[in-house]
Amino acid sequence: MNDFMQKKQYVVIAGCLLLSFIMGSIHAFSLLLEPIETKFFVSRSFSSFTYSLALTSITAAVYFGSHIYKRFSPSIIVLIVMAFSTFGTLISAFSTSIYFVWIGYGIFFGFANGLGYGYTLQYSAIALPESKALMMGLVTASYGLGSTIAPIFYNKTNLIGGFKNTMTCLSILFFIIIFFVFFLFRFSNLKFDLEKGFPTKLKGYSPINKYLLWGIYGCSISAGLMCFGHAVGIAKSYYVSNDYIYFIPIIMGFVNMTGGILFSSLIKYFHYKNIILFLPILTTFSLLLLFLFPSKISVFIGLPLISISYGGIIAIYPSMINKLVGNTSGIKIYGFVFTAWGFFGLLMPFLAGKTFDMLNNYSFIIFITTILSIFPILIIYFKYDKLIINTNR
Numbered sequence: 001m002n003d004f005m006q007k008k009q010y011v012v013i014a015g016c017l018l019l020s021f022i023m024g025s026i027h028a029f030s031l032l033l034e035p036i037e038t039k040f041f042v043s044r045s046f047s048s049f050t051y052s053l054a055l056t057s058i059t060a061a062v063y064f065g066s067h068i069y070k071r072f073s074p075s076i077i078v079l080i081v082m083a084f085s086t087f088g089t090l091i092s093a094f095s096t097s098i099y100f101v102w103i104g105y106g107i108f109f110g111f112a113n114g115l116g117y118g119y120t121l122q123y124s125a126i127a128l129p130e131s132k133a134l135m136m137g138l139v140t141a142s143y144g145l146g147s148t149i150a151p152i153f154y155n156k157t158n159l160i161g162g163f164k165n166t167m168t169c170l171s172i173l174f175f176i177i178i179f180f181v182f183f184l185f186r187f188s189n190l191k192f193d194l195e196k197g198f199p200t201k202l203k204g205y206s207p208i209n210k211y212l213l214w215g216i217y218g219c220s221i222s223a224g225l226m227c228f229g230h231a232v233g234i235a236k237s238y239y240v241s242n243d244y245i246y247f248i249p250i251i252m253g254f255v256n257m258t259g260g261i262l263f264s265s266l267i268k269y270f271h272y273k274n275i276i277l278f279l280p281i282l283t284t285f286s287l288l289l290l291f292l293f294p295s296k297i298s299v300f301i302g303l304p305l306i307s308i309s310y311g312g313i314i315a316i317y318p319s320m321i322n323k324l325v326g327n328t329s330g331i332k333i334y335g336f337v338f339t340a341w342g343f344f345g346l347l348m349p350f351l352a353g354k355t356f357d358m359l360n361n362y363s364f365i366i367f368i369t370t371i372l373s374i375f376p377i378l379i380i381y382f383k384y385d386k387l388i389i390n391t392n393r
Contacts, residue, residue, distance in 0.1 A: 008188045012074075012127040013135065015184035016120035017142040019078070022177045023085075023113045024146020025170070026054060027256075028249050030231040031154040035163035040098040044233065047098075048353030050106050051229040052346045057110025059342020062118040063335045069119060074185040077119050082178035084112035086171045093167035105167070116178075117143060121318060127190060133319040137264025140315040141257045147228070148253030155246045210333050212383065216376040217317055218340030220280045222348050223287055223369045224310025225341070227303055228252065229349030234290075234362050238299045248299065252307040259311025264319065272320050273380060275312070280376040282309040287370040291363065314341075 029051045036047040069077065088108025092101045117139075124139050125132035157166040227234065228249075235248045263275055286305035289298045321334045352365040 008190050009127045011184050011188040012190050013124055013138075015078075015181045015188070016124040016127070016135075016139055018177060018184070019081070019116050019181045020120045020139045020142040021146040021149075022174060023116045024143035024148075024253070025150035025153070026058075026109070026113050027144075027147035027228045028150035028154055028253065029054070029229055030233060030249055031151055031158065031246060032163065032166065033230070033233055035158050035166065036098070036101065039163045040101070042098050043353070044356045045350060045353035048229055048349045050098075050101055052348075052350040053102050053106030054110035054113065055225065055345025055349070056342045057107050058114030058117070059339055059345065061111045061114025062338045063342075065115060065118040065122075066332060066335060068115065069122065074119075074123065074188075074190070075182055077115070078178060078182045078185055081112045081116040081119075082175060082182070084108050084115070085174045085178065088112065089167045089171040089174065093164050093171065125322075132322070133264055133267060136319050137260050137315045140264070140311070140318075141260040144253055144257030144260055144311050146253075148250055148257060151246050151249040151253065210336050212379065213321075213337050214340045216276070216379055217313070217337050218344045219372045219375045220276070220283070220313050221310055221341060222344040222372045223283045223306050224256075224313070225345045226348035226352050226365060226369055227306050228310075230352045230356075230362065231303060233352075233356065234303065235299050237356075237361050238294055238296055240296050240299055248303060251300070251304050255304045255308040256311035259308035260315035262308075263312035264315045267316065267319065272316070272323075275316055276320070277377065277380045279309045279312050279316075280373050280380075284370060284373040284377065287366055287373060291366045291370060294363070 032050075033044065033047050036042065036050065037044065040046075072080070085108070088104040088110075091104030091108065095101050095104060120139050121136055124135040128135050153169070154166055157169050161168075231249045231252055232245055235245050236242075240248065263279070266275060283306055286302040286309070289305075290302040317337065318334050321337065348365075348369065351368070352362060355364045356362060
């Protein structure tokens with residue numbers, strides 16, 4: 001491969017990482033819970049439903065993404081992401097009702113987020129097909145890095161002008177950064193060729209049970225989705241000081257990113273079964289720590305451990321599915337499995353807000369999430385052969 005083609009590949013990867021990074025800000029949402037409640041005089045369940053709706057919109061974008069990606073060029077996709085994200089956050093900034101925030105942030109920005117993240121995940125693998133697992137892991141890690149930096153940004157903008165100022169500043173950032181990504185993709189002129197990123201045939205692999213995989217994936221990530229949406233609320237309920245509370249989502253974002261990189265690298269050395277079994281075990285341990293020993297220490301240990309597990313899960317599954325299926329249908333299968341992320345993303349943050357409104361604590365939802373996290377451990381341990389047949393790893 002000549003130097004010019006290599007440069008085009010790396011330009012694409014740089015654009016993918018940058019777009020994924022700015023989209024990752026959505027997972028610092030817990031810092032917006034109280035500003036939304038203060039501005040619109042709503043309950044915790046109403047404010048957290050904004051995040052639930054955004055996660056559902058992300059899922060819809062990823063699910064239907066394969067149809068959209070094939071119809072438009074990379075630069076047009078980026079312009080769509082820019083238009084939807086800036087429009088959504090501007091609606092939220094100048095809305096006078098929580099319902100418009102649901103439409104702007106929850107639907108428009110959520111859909112743009114899923115479209116951008118899903119596209120960068122696949123486009124990076126196309127740019128370097130020989131290292132697609134690593135590329136997917138890096139994009140996921142960059143998404144996590146965005147959720148690491150965003151709390152610092154949100155903390156400052158919330159203090160200066162509340163929710164309206166935060167949304168306005170986000171709109172400006174989205175426009176500037178995504179417009180730069182547009183020029184990167186335009187310069188590279190690398191086609192979105194699914195056949196290049198995902199070979200049409202791999203020998204020695206059998207179809208996977210996508211319905212069983214749906215349940216495993218959904219239960220495995222339910223804790224992470226709940227905790228990212230309510231990290232600040234959980235920390236406050238465990239009496240973490242306001243001076244240190246915004247460090248919680250920063251730490252969670254960082255270890256989430258670390259988990260994505262770490263477990264994407266470990267697939268070279270460990271059986272897939274061992275990795276996807278270990279991660280929900282780690283999640284269950286962390287939830288039990290929070291439930292049985294409620295304290296500041298358990299918050300600073302438990303929430304980051306849940307985050308690193310979550311980061312590993314969302315990085316491993318796309319790579320695993322495409323490795324096992326070995327053709328373009330892998331995108332469709334992952335799209336189906338990813339609907340579990342949307343279902344639990346809609347359910348868990350909203351349910352956490354609802355139970356908090358009723359009980360004024362998070363103990364019950366942590367208990368429910370612990371039970372959910374045990375299911376994938378049992379299924380993977382006892383039913384792995386029914387999930388994936390004749391695999392080499």
